[in-house]
Every structure is written in structure tokens, then in C-alpha cells.
Amino acid sequence: MRKNCEGIGEEKVLQALCEMEKLAEKKANIYSRLLIDTTLAKEMETLAQQHQRRAVALETLLCGKPPKMKNGHTMSEGNEK
Numbered sequence: 001m002r003k004n005c006e007g008i009g010e011e012k013v014l015q016a017l018c019e020m021e022k023l024a025e026k027k028a029n030i031y032s033r034l035l036i037d038t039t040l041a042k043e044m045e046t047l048a049q050q051h052q053r054r055a056v057a058l059e060t061l062l063c064g065k066p067p068k069m070k071n072g073h074t075m076s077e078g079n080e081k
Helices: 010-034 038-063
Strands: none
Touching: 010 038
16 A cells, blocks of 8 residues: 555645545434344444544544544543443
């Protein structure tokens, strides 16, 4: 991956990854509400939460402190698994 990122700042790469994680979380949340199979819906909900955690971790790397999650807590307040 280093070869593809040469000339691009680490901050821009982290921002791009963070945006991708947010989009993946959004899609997984949508699918979790659309799926009829409850087992698959729960799996998609879990996947959305994992994407949210990764986005928060990337934002922490960018900003230096964990941002607030949707439930109003930060990752350090017991939201990590």
C-alpha cells in the first residue's frame, strides 16, 4: 500500500478511509432494516457497528481524541467490544 500512497499525506489517507467506513456503516444499517431474514438483519446491524467503531478509531487517529458516537458516548466509555 505504501507505493500507492506515495505523495499523498497520511492525513488524507486516514480521512478517505474514515469516509469509506462511514459509508459502509450507512449501507449496512440500510440493509439491516430492509432484510426480511432476521438473522441476516442482525448480522448487518453488527457489521454496521463494527464499521462505526473503525470510523471512530480512524477519527481518533486524525483528531487525537475520540469523537462522540451516535449514542452520545465515546469509545472509552464502554462501547468497544
